[in-house]
Amino acid sequence: MSVVEKRLKKLREKLAEKGIDAALITKRENYVYFSGFTGTSAFLIISQNDAVIITDFRYAEQAKQQAGLYEVEQYHGSLIAALNDVIKKKGINKLGFEEGYLTYEKYSEYKKKLNVSEFSPLGGVLETLRMVKDQDEIEIIKKAVEIADNAFSHIINFIKPGVREIEVAAEIEYFMKRQGAKGASFETIVASGERASMPHGVASEKVINQGDVITLDYGAIYKEYCSDMTRTVFLGDPQPEIKKIYSIVLEAQQKALEGAAAGLTGKEIDFIARDIISKRGYEKNFGHGLGHGVGIEIHEEPRLSMAGSIKMENGMVVTVEPGIYVPGLGGVRIEDMIVINDDKPQILTQSTKDLIVI
Ligand SMILES: [Mn+2]
Known part of the structure; x- marks a missing residue:
């Protein structure tokens, strides 16, 4: 059939x-x-x-x-x-x-x-x-994720002081297209310096400077399917508070990845990350949901959020993307895509989450 x-x-x-x-x-x-x-x-x-x-x-x-x-x-x-x-x-x-x-x-x-x-x-x-992806869909999504991962390795060698956010976005998108992507799965987010406190700061004409934190959130469309990933990198040593925030977001993300099991609701998985961030004092700085389904649409069901009532099932593909945003300082978000698979999800995104100083 x-x-x-x-x-x-x-x-x-x-x-x-x-x-x-x-x-x-x-x-x-x-x-x-x-x-x-x-x-x-x-x-x-x-x-x-x-x-x-x-x-x-x-x-x-x-x-x-x-x-x-x-x-x-x-x-x-x-x-x-x-x-x-x-x-x-x-x-x-x-x-x-x-x-x-x-x-x-x-x-x-x-x-x-x-x-x-x-x-x-x-x-x-x-x-x-x-919502539940079949094996054909998962294979295509893996390729869309791989294209985005490759673009990340490429872009960290491209970012230098003096380059504008829009040039970084254009380079990511051009690179993904050369890898076979039909296009970007949404408007590429490159938010540097204080702009990194805007969770959806699409690339602007701002010049990236030494000392900036840079949030890169983008994805590729491959054979109609989307990928979505976020990494936060640093041009020069980050300020101590941003460094601390990075470690909290990473811990929250890793715990949520470990806990993203079939049978849990989106709300229950969201809570794993939200609880860690809240206990570190940044409750008010994580104002969005933990993640969302991804497929032919970049944002689809099921949602991982405080309102996520749908139970996870094997084969669902979702993002896990906690973030902390502090106006005037900057922000950090880390996002991977996963396939729900019994107790332990299959993590699709392969790019490193070690703190990268360019
Ligand atoms: Mn996302």
Whole structure:
């Protein structure tokens, strides 16, 4: 059975449980996962017996190549008419939609114009199925992580006093593309000196100076899958407080990595790191969650945070990224990607976490 067939089988089981005749899938990350089609516009209708991909002139040929299990319908002009054709041909009454994605405008239009008796939320089944990665996905993610790891080895030799943050970001992204990445998985963060106290300080025109702490947070997209890593390095010896913060963040991260076991909730794993940071007096300086799922989307379920209620399962891929940020001083964050695997996760990110002074 192909990867797509397995995914469709699981989706069909969920649809049957919910009493939904077919799912309408329009979000790119979801149609990539359930069809293999990677273009920028497609509408899937998946019922127990049928799988139809509706797309336009630009993508009809690509859809035939990539979504081999699907009937390809090319629409001209009216998407609604094309959807209604399929709905009629396949005898669909109750159609499920992506409640977390459809805009109010789209929802209203579909609800009014699609010829179905019920238009009901899918209840997150697509995202739930995407949380646990199969072996094919894990292999691709490993490659995305490796590209980012290689970029780290490269960039620590590139950073010098006088170079601007945006040049560092550009070099990371160019390097990753030369390694086969489609692009960066999000806007590269290079936050140096006092800017390092901004958890998401995207690269600016600031010049990196001797004595700066530098937070590098970036990732690659490889074959549609994202990687995400953070390292904090120093240009010259760090100030004593930053050095202390580094050791606290590293300890919190290592303990959370060791404890990230299947069966625990995101909240329980978040607490492992948060407790260590709080006991060292930096509770208020760790204002974000410990981590998040990563896959076709850079941030997906499950979340590792104070609100993370989802239990970890084998095959989930998540980040572990505690940080401490002190305005006026700087900040430290260390992030690895892991695969949940019974008691001990498989740690994907390989770059050193020893304190690096460039
Ligand atoms: Mn992250």
